[in-house]
Amino acid sequence: MSNEKKLVQAITSRNEDFAKWYTDIVKEAKLCDYSNTKGCLNYLPNGYAIWENIQNNLDKRFKEAGVSNVYLPLLIPESLLQKEKDHIKGFAPEVAWVTQGGEEKLEEKYCIRPTSETLFCDLWQKIVKSYRDLPLVWNQWNSVLRWEKTTRPFLRSREFLWQEGHTLHATSEEAIERTRQMLNVYYDCLTQDLAIPLIKGRKTESEKFAGAEATYTIEAMMHDGKALQSGTSHYFGSTFPDSFNIKYIDKNNQLSSAYETSWGLSTRVIGALIMVHGDDNGLVLPPKIAPTETIVIPIAQFKEGVLAKAHEIVATLQKNNFRVKIDESEKSPGFKFAEQEMLGIPTRIEIGPKDIENDQVIIVRRDTNEKIPVKIASLPQELSKILEDIQSNMYKTAKKFLDDHIYKATTFTEMKKLAQEKIGFIKANWCGSNECETNIKAETTGFGSRCILEEETPHNEKCIYCNKEAKYKVIWGKSY
Amino acid sequence: MSNEKKLVQAITSRNEDFAKWYTDIVKEAKLCDYSNTKGCLNYLPNGYAIWENIQNNLDKRFKEAGVSNVYLPLLIPESLLQKEKDHIKGFAPEVAWVTQGGEEKLEEKYCIRPTSETLFCDLWQKIVKSYRDLPLVWNQWNSVLRWEKTTRPFLRSREFLWQEGHTLHATSEEAIERTRQMLNVYYDCLTQDLAIPLIKGRKTESEKFAGAEATYTIEAMMHDGKALQSGTSHYFGSTFPDSFNIKYIDKNNQLSSAYETSWGLSTRVIGALIMVHGDDNGLVLPPKIAPTETIVIPIAQFKEGVLAKAHEIVATLQKNNFRVKIDESEKSPGFKFAEQEMLGIPTRIEIGPKDIENDQVIIVRRDTNEKIPVKIASLPQELSKILEDIQSNMYKTAKKFLDDHIYKATTFTEMKKLAQEKIGFIKANWCGSNECETNIKAETTGFGSRCILEEETPHNEKCIYCNKEAKYKVIWGKSY
Numbered sequence: 028m029s030n031e032k033k034l035v036q037a038i039t040s041r042n043e044d045f046a047k048w049y050t051d052i053v054k055e056a057k058l059c060d061y062s063n064t065k066g067c068l069n070y071l072p073n074g075y076a077i078w079e080n081i082q083n084n085l086d087k088r089f090k091e092a093g094v095s096n097v098y099l100p101l102l103i104p105e106s107l108l109q110k111e112k113d114h115i116k117g118f119a120p121e122v123a124w125v126t127q128g129g130e131e132k133l134e135e136k137y138c139i140r141p142t143s144e145t146l147f148c149d150l151w152q153k154i155v156k157s158y159r160d161l162p163l164v165w166n167q168w169n170s171v172l173r174w175e176k177t178t179r180p181f182l183r184s185r186e187f188l189w190q191e192g193h194t195l196h197a198t199s200e201e202a203i204e205r206t207r208q209m210l211n212v213y214y215d216c217l218t219q220d221l222a223i224p225l226i227k228g229r230k231t232e233s234e235k236f237a238g239a240e241a242t243y244t245i246e247a248m249m250h251d252g253k254a255l256q257s258g259t260s261h262y263f264g265s266t267f268p269d270s271f272n273i274k275y276i277d278k279n280n281q282l283s284s285a286y287e288t289s290w291g292l293s294t295r296v297i298g299a300l301i302m303v304h305g306d307d308n309g310l311v312l313p314p315k316i317a318p319t320e321t322i323v324i325p326i327a328q329f330k331e332g333v334l335a336k337a338h339e340i341v342a343t344l345q346k347n348n349f350r351v352k353i354d355e356s357e358k359s360p361g362f363k364f365a366e367q368e369m370l371g372i373p374t375r376i377e378i379g380p381k382d383i384e385n386d387q388v389i390i391v392r393r394d395t396n397e398k399i400p401v402k403i404a405s406l407p408q409e410l411s412k413i414l415e416d417i418q419s420n421m422y423k424t425a426k427k428f429l430d431d432h433i434y435k436a437t438t439f440t441e442m443k444k445l446a447q448e449k450i451g452f453i454k455a456n457w458c459g460s461n462e463c464e465t466n467i468k469a470e471t472t473g474f475g476s477r478c479i480l481e482e483e484t485p486h487n488e489k490c491i492y493c494n495k496e497a498k499y500k501v502i503w504g505k506s507y
Numbered sequence: 508m509s510n511e512k513k514l515v516q517a518i519t520s521r522n523e524d525f526a527k528w529y530t531d532i533v534k535e536a537k538l539c540d541y542s543n544t545k546g547c548l549n550y551l552p553n554g555y556a557i558w559e560n561i562q563n564n565l566d567k568r569f570k571e572a573g574v575s576n577v578y579l580p581l582l583i584p585e586s587l588l589q590k591e592k593d594h595i596k597g598f599a600p601e602v603a604w605v606t607q608g609g610e611e612k613l614e615e616k617y618c619i620r621p622t623s624e625t626l627f628c629d630l631w632q633k634i635v636k637s638y639r640d641l642p643l644v645w646n647q648w649n650s651v652l653r654w655e656k657t658t659r660p661f662l663r664s665r666e667f668l669w670q671e672g673h674t675l676h677a678t679s680e681e682a683i684e685r686t687r688q689m690l691n692v693y694y695d696c697l698t699q700d701l702a703i704p705l706i707k708g709r710k711t712e713s714e715k716f717a718g719a720e721a722t723y724t725i726e727a728m729m730h731d732g733k734a735l736q737s738g739t740s741h742y743f744g745s746t747f748p749d750s751f752n753i754k755y756i757d758k759n760n761q762l763s764s765a766y767e768t769s770w771g772l773s774t775r776v777i778g779a780l781i782m783v784h785g786d787d788n789g790l791v792l793p794p795k796i797a798p799t800e801t802i803v804i805p806i807a808q809f810k811e812g813v814l815a816k817a818h819e820i821v822a823t824l825q826k827n828n829f830r831v832k833i834d835e836s837e838k839s840p841g842f843k844f845a846e847q848e849m850l851g852i853p854t855r856i857e858i859g860p861k862d863i864e865n866d867q868v869i870i871v872r873r874d875t876n877e878k879i880p881v882k883i884a885s886l887p888q889e890l891s892k893i894l895e896d897i898q899s900n901m902y903k904t905a906k907k908f909l910d911d912h913i914y915k916a917t918t919f920t921e922m923k924k925l926a927q928e929k930i931g932f933i934k935a936n937w938c939g940s941n942e943c944e945t946n947i948k949a950e951t952t953g954f955g956s957r958c959i960l961e962e963e964t965p966h967n968e969k970c971i972y973c974n975k976e977a978k979y980k981v982i983w984g985k986s987y
Contacts, residue, residue, distance in 0.1 A: 064580040069630050072575035095552035100544040101650060101666050124607040129600055129654035150549050170581060174609035186581050
């Protein structure tokens with residue numbers, strides 16, 4: 028029992044100290060830990076397995092959307108990074124530089140990619156000649172490096188894992204459509220697979236990607252009310268391709284500009300999974316993303332027939348394509364329960380001598396703690412239903428939390444009061460000026476613009492700060 | 508017709524100039540091309556899709572062998588790389604160094620990982636305390652960088668994609684067993700999925716990995732008779748872990764050393780796929796690895812009903828889980844055939860008005876060029892059989908080529924003659940001395956030791972070079 032207690036005590040309560048609760052989960056569930064390479068993470072098996080499942084789900088959606096995977100180099104020559112002026116301005120302060128290769132000091136230094144727009148454009152410049160070569164809809168799964176000063180597991184680290192999609196199109200319409208399509212792919216993956224409800228919108232000028240014409244974003248709300256930018260999709264117009272001299276011969280035999288997009292989603296969403304769904308017992312993983320959907324825990328396993336029956340159940344579930352494990356170690360059942368809860372495994376299956384007598388098992392749901400007796404004969408069907416119900420219940424719960432924590436403000440006094448008293452987002456009108464945006468953030472102690480809502484626009488309404496005519500409805504919130 | 512001719516003419520004949528034939532295929536099949544980052548490749552969709560399928564097949568085998576995936580940092584602090592003396596000696600001359608991060612000049616420089624033994628050991632030192640923490644059987648899919656001077660697509664480039672597995676064990680026996688097990692996993696994947704026959708063995712002292720006690724290898728023979736090292740598995744003993752002060756408390760409460768292995772397979776095997784199976788019409792891909800198993804090519808597609816029927820067939824095949832494409836572009840059928848052959852798609856399905864009348868299609872095998880009429884009603888079953896037959900036929904053909912090109916030599920005069928007159932490997936006895944090994948390679952113009960055969964040992968036989976007692980039967984060959 029002492030070990031059992033220790034495991035449970037190791038976690039700070041979520042409401043007591045959210046930041047500490049978060050790092051406790053990361054540590055106790057063995058998701059990742061800090062490497063001796065400063066600001067970089069070791070992604071441990073439990074954490075990486077979550078990323079693998081996110082990758083599998085998202086990559087399948089990419090392929091349905093006509094995306095091909097590629098891989099471009101890790102290193103970018105300095106001269107290449109400098110070709111687009113806004114881009115270099117945005118990224119130069121935070122890249123790492125390779126100045127020596129083997130024994131030789133390099134004539135031109137290389138940076139480790141912070142993102143790969145420049146490499147894609149450099150390649151496209153060589154291979155795109157005619158409209159027949161377009162569109163190019165490419166993606167790569169890789170890691171990038173940005174020399175961050177402060178880091179937090181999954182949320183901000185110098186090196187992080189992500190995917191970066193890059194596309195090139197004959198027309199701006201097609202490129203804009205692709206920008207929105209890929210944001211929707213993220214939206215579907217996060218809401219349907221990760222059970223994370225989202226706000227979808229466009230970034231303001233000051234928040235958009237370095238070099239982009241427009242950045243679209245999906246924003247999730249963590250349990251402390253803060254926003255986490257969970258995926259972005261950028262429309263570049265032709266400025267970026269033009270800087271790299273990408274031109275193609277169109278159907279009318281005219282030399283024409285091409286239009287670019289890029290879009291990325293990173294291991295940051297593992298942070299979102301933790302902070303949207305986790306509780307005081309640890310991680311809670313949605314079944315579609317959980318590396319293990321169910322774990323069989325034998326009760327009184329030393330008694331005759333218990334382990335044999337438990338293994339029989341595992342075999343049946345494996346045959347039915349469940350991701351199933353068994354814990355037949357010598358730890359106590361209570362300790363095993365605590366571990367399963369910490370890891371966020373969506374269900375556990377308890378089976379003891381009495382259950383065997385009754386031809387049943389007890390399924391315990393991680394999300395509600397409900398104990399459900401299920402006949403062994405119908406276990407695969409019942410487990411399937413329960414997992415589906417957990418998936419949709421987790422989304423519903425999180426969606427209610429999100430909806431309950433979006434407040435409308437019509438005056439700046441009201442907004443400041445909400446910012447002080449409530450956790451969550453504030454919806455308020457904005458005139459579009461950089462100055463108002465900066466002042467709002469400063470005077471609400473951190474409520475920055477998360478995104479401009481595109482499906483709602485103000486009609487004869489005023490900017491919450493300057494009272495001039497409002498152009499946009501904006502979601503404001505604190506972020507990490 | 509001019510385009511068609513151009514596509515076919517673009518390839519040098521394999522027997523005329525093997526090296527040129529190889530680079531022609533890489534280029535014409537659009538597998539990869541050189542980036543402006545010197546010595547690094549852009550992996551294009553066609554090349555990367557092959558790598559993805561290799562990854563999927565191998566990763567599945569890894570998981571069956573109890574391997575967990577992880578991800579460790581890209582950068583290694585200089586002090587960490589230096590902890591094992593043989594290792595730093597082996598790798599220091601070929602690593603790239605990061606000396607600047609953002610605006611700051613770094614106090615300690617970082618190298619970009621050439622391989623990650625040091626990072627794994629550094630992590631294990633922190634987390635391994637008791638025998639209960641062992642074994643650790645981990646792997647990562649990533650890219651590594653070695654500052655090569657000469658490069659060739661897939662065979663040698665500064666940055667390359669691979670997987671590196673790293674394991675830690677309580678006993679040397681268990682570690683040695685794992686070293687061999689993972690070599691066998693490679694062997695099975697290459698022979699069964701890639702249809703590449705192999706020689707399995709152990710590297711000599713001079714050829715083993717920097718810091719390892721023993722390196723095991725699988726060696727494939729390319730169509731020009733040269734050897735390609737296609738995967739290696741290393742046993743480190745406890746030297747490496749000891750250098751990092753990894754110790755654990757064993758079952759008897761004693762502080763004990765741990766035993767390490769590592770094993771890697773890279774995008775190099777794409778080179779092997781090309782050079783083992785390719786022909787004068789282009790790539791030939793084994794069905795299990797081919798991104799597309801079959802492509803439907805409508806004949807006289809402008810005629811009524813042809814395209815509709817072709818799409819119907821595609822739908823049926825997709826429903827039956829085939830990886831299928833259709834080429835309904837305006838190119839001529841001949842041009843489409845040439846493209847399918849260049850890409851190495853294992854089968855094409857021709858369907859024209861006459862075929863439709865007869866309720867049939869023509870399946871054309873890429874490996875034998877055989878044209879097989881198949882009734883539409885039984886297409887999924889027949890295609891399945893044909894693909895299986897292609898897979899096994901490709902292995903048989905390559906195996907016969909390998910067997911036919913291994914020559915036995917009993918005197919050094921004979922060996923020199925074979926080296927001059929034949930392409931392929933030479934099997935000959937060796938005493939085990941470094942001097943003989945070096946002399947053999949020099950005097951045969953390049954026949955180095957590929958591996959020591961472990962299942963055969965000499966009995967009262969002599970070293971082919973010095974005539975002293977032979978310790979090993981060795982496969983000698985030229986390499987890339």
